[in-house]
Amino acid sequence: MNYVLVGNSAASLFAAEAIRQQDTRSEITVLTADTYPFYSRCLTTYFLAGDISQSQLALRHVHTLQALQLTVHYHCPVTGLEPRKRVLFTAAGEYYRYDKCLIATGASAVSLPVPGSNLPEVFTLRHLEDALRIKKHLEPNRRAVIIGGGLVSLKSAYALLKQGLRVTVIISSGQILSQMLNPEAADLLQAHLTSHGLTFQFNQDVGAIEGSEHVHSVHLRNGETLPADIVIVGKGVLPNTQPFSSSGLAIRKGIPVNEHLETNLADVYAAGDVAEAWDRIHQIQRLNPIWPNATTQGRIAGANMAGHHLTYSGSMGMNAVDFFGLRIISAGMIRPPSAPPWHHKDTLSRSTTGHPHYQRLVWKNDELKGFVLVGNTERAGVLTALIQSERPLSQTVQQELQNGKRSRVF
Incomplete structure (x- = not known):
């Protein structure tokens, strides 16, 4: 059996580990455009901030990776797939045969289509290489x-603030973290970040990045110009599906997969940021490009490639951050429909340190479908488990959860 994994982030690593648990002899080949071994993309901004070292980005110790007996080809982007011949093609003109293939190519940062976006101090932040380039420009003030x-x-703004830069965030909408937080929670975080020196401009769009050879300002469409020495663009990501566009692989926004992480092509699986899997909250197939989903999908895809028939129960949006000591976690449905059977309840208090303690619980009938926690996040694990259980809860338990009491639900 010859396994080929395309990509070397979380989904690919967890797939390789799952394969090795069942198959210790077969060849596992990893093809990746990247330069570095498996590392945590989630932590690159903390590396940029100086909170952790580059070595702490590694997902596994070098000896652990060696034990997996992987053949990894770096700087080896895949450019095509021929399913009838079971062959993958690379940019170098090489080809690799597979019996089972996992597409875990992830996603790429969206660039900003405005004049000046090609200046050397304009960056996106997706890979470790990006963080290393940005780090060279981080000087106080x-x-x-x-x-x-x-x-x-x-x-990124947090990282640059910690490095002593003066940071302004330009947002085209009226709220930060609109995919992660409801407006009330976002306002609490915004106030916290503002108190630490971050400046926000809402409902603004960038018209151009100005400078002859180097960045010197950012021009907004309302006519305002902001001085700038460095620009970081964070306008979302797009799944890396381009290499497979003429292969017969079904592609929508990403690559649709079934409950076993199989694509429409025989013995070709997909997992991670590139995969459109079932979303258990929204009840549709959709992209859900977050770390926990990638690891779970990778593990299940790898096990199934090695002969199991595991079922993926579905993805769920979930994010956790810590900005200057204020912890925030959200999961599931954050902004429910306003009509029954959906409903939600918010509570707000202050800790002795002055940090807000905010909670939103979102319900559909008597099932917990989502939550937002700001400040006190200790119960995130319990709440996540309740969402995943999809079980109705009594009014007593709902009230206990809403009041922050330790429920006996488990």
């Missing part, structure tokens, strides 16, 4: 503009 109000943008 330099002026940074972050474009976008999503998670990568705010984590």
